Amino acid sequence: xxxxxxxxxxxxxxxxxxxxxxxxxxxxxxxxxxxxxxxxxxxxxxxxxxxxxxxxxxxxxxxxxxxxxxxxxxxxxxxxxxxxxxxxxxxxxxxxxxxxxxxxxxxxxxxxxxxxxxxxxxxxxxxxxxxxxxxxxxxxxxxxxxxxxxx
Amino acid sequence: xxxxxxxxxxxxxxxxxxxxxxxxxxxxxxxxxxxxxxxxxxxxxxxxxxxxxxxxxxxxxxxxxxxxxxxxxxxxxxxxxxxxxxxxxxxxxxxxxxxxxxxxxxxxxxxxxxxxxxxxxxxxxxxxxxxxxxxxxxxxxxxxxxxxxxx
DNA sequence: AATAAATACATGTATATACACTTAAATAAC
DNA sequence: GTTATTTAAGTGTATATACATGTATTTATT
Numbered sequence: 444x445x446x447x448x449x450x451x452x453x454x455x456x457x458x459x460x461x462x463x464x465x466x467x468x469x470x471x472x473x474x475x476x477x478x479x480x481x482x483x484x485x486x487x488x489x490x491x492x493x494x495x496x497x498x499x500x501x502x503x504x505x506x507x508x509x510x511x512x513x514x515x516x517x518x519x520x521x522x523x524x525x526x527x528x529x530x531x532x533x534x535x536x537x538x539x540x541x542x543x544x545x546x547x548x549x550x551x552x553x554x555x556x557x558x559x560x561x562x563x564x565x566x567x568x569x570x571x572x573x574x575x576x577x578x579x580x581x582x583x584x585x586x587x588x589x590x591x592x593x594x
Numbered sequence: 595x596x597x598x599x600x601x602x603x604x605x606x607x608x609x610x611x612x613x614x615x616x617x618x619x620x621x622x623x624x625x626x627x628x629x630x631x632x633x634x635x636x637x638x639x640x641x642x643x644x645x646x647x648x649x650x651x652x653x654x655x656x657x658x659x660x661x662x663x664x665x666x667x668x669x670x671x672x673x674x675x676x677x678x679x680x681x682x683x684x685x686x687x688x689x690x691x692x693x694x695x696x697x698x699x700x701x702x703x704x705x706x707x708x709x710x711x712x713x714x715x716x717x718x719x720x721x722x723x724x725x726x727x728x729x730x731x732x733x734x735x736x737x738x739x740x741x742x743x744x745x
Numbered sequence: 746a747a748t749a750a751a752t753a754c755a756t757g758t759a760t761a762t763a764c765a766c767t768t769a770a771a772t773a774a775c
Numbered sequence: 776g777t778t779a780t781t782t783a784a785g786t787g788t789a790t791a792t793a794c795a796t797g798t799a800t801t802t803a804t805t
Contacts, residue, residue: 444739444742444745445739446735446738446739449745450664450665450666451663451664452650452664454650457728457731458728458729458731458732458735459720459721459724459726459728459731460720461731461735462724462726462731462734462735462738463624463720463724464666465734465735465738465739466617466620466621466624466734466738467621467624467625467666467667468666468667469617469621469738469741469742470617470618470620470621470622471621471666471667471668472742472745473614473617473618474618475793478793487759487760487761487793488761489760489761489762490760496603499603499605506783506784507783507784507785508782508783508784512602513601513602513603514601515601515615515618515619515622516618516619516622516761516762517622518761518762518763519762519763519764519765520760520761520762520763521784522784522785522786523760523761523785523786524760524761527759527760542770542771542782542783543769543770543771544769544770544771544782544783544784545770545782545783545784546783546784546785569610569611569614570610571744572744573610573613573614573741573744574740574741574742574743574744575610575613575737575740575741577608577609577610578609579737579740580608580609580610580612580613581609582733582737583613583616583617583734583737583738583741584597584609584612584613584616586726586730586733586734586737587597587613587616587617587620587734588595588596588597588616589725589726589730590620590724590725590726590730590734591595591620591623591725592725593722593723593724593725594595594600594623626763629763638763638789638790638791639791640790640791640792641790657753657754658753658754658755659752659753659754667791667792669791669792669793670792670793670794670795671790671791671792671793672754673754673755673756674755674756674790674791675790675791678789678790690753693752693753693800693801694753694799694800694801695752695753695754695799695800695801696752696753696754696800697753697754697755
């Protein structure tokens with residue numbers, strides 16, 4: 444869908460301004476698709492993100508700060524997301540022996556299993572919904588990184 | 595900044611998957627820039643979005659549903675965002691005379707004035723921070739719309 | 746005309762986000 | 776070695792998001 448239809452507006456001051464809105468809208472669109480698939484697994488978008496980060500390091504333990512640094516949307520909310528993952532038995536917390544200020548977290552077997560089920564469902568949906576060739580994706584990636592150059 | 599640095603990970607299954615994460619990260623990055631500028635005006639990102647929508651139609655009145663349809667992130671939260679704009683005297687609500695189910699909203703003079711001040715500050719910041727030429731922005735827009743083709 | 750269905754907005758709840766603050770532990774400064 | 780500073784995590788508050796539900800009003804059905 445064209446952005447003009449999506450937000451029912453034709454007024455864009457510049458292509459750059461339109462690009463900003465287009466990125467925001469596309470992110471919302473992607474999140475909506477992902478969240479819909481996650482629903483049956485009782486996971487939210489952000490819980491899913493944290494679980495993937497934990498699985499990426501498994502069987503290593505990760506501290507809260509390291510998880511935060513790897514999150515797509517940097518958030519001060521990591522402890523509370525872990526609260527919810529712990530309640531669902533998808534993650535486990537303990538205090539670091541080396542530095543008692545640190546809480547170290549690991550994904551559980553059950554968390555890994557759930558993540559595998561999610562992937563099995565998510566990958567084909569994602570592939571069918573996102574209409575980009577590998578070459579176009581490469582181009583998009585380089586434009587987005589150009590956009591954030593002055594970060 | 596490269597996505598790899600931003601989320602401290604090099605593991606992407608495909609360029610398409612990376613593009614998804616890159617869009618999400620860039621949206622977060624953009625929101626952060628905008629929110630920082632809005633802070634001194636006591637506005638949140640979404641309140642700003644609604645105010646701009648109202649100004650775009652001014653002096654016409656808009657109903658809640660029409661505002662929702664024009665929002666970047668479609669939300670069921672429009673009534674509560676209007677609550678906050680009303681408290682700040684940036685918007686006014688009344689019941690439609692034609693259809694009493696409808697609440698019609700208008701931006702106030704003070705809302706328009708604030709929006710003008712925001713633009714004056716936001717435009718140069720946006721221009722300096724987003725490193726894209728018009729041509730690149732055009733290309734980015736068409737790739738994002740290609741991405742959402744199956745919407 | 747009376748009833749059923751649809752529509753528009755508002756509200757409740759769980760989770761998430763941004764930001765400020767607190768507490769405990771580690772490190773640095775003296 | 777004691778005090779001050781920094782760091783890590785957690786907590787509190789206001790706002791936002793997603794989803795379900797409630798309430799009033801309008802439109803459709805009979």
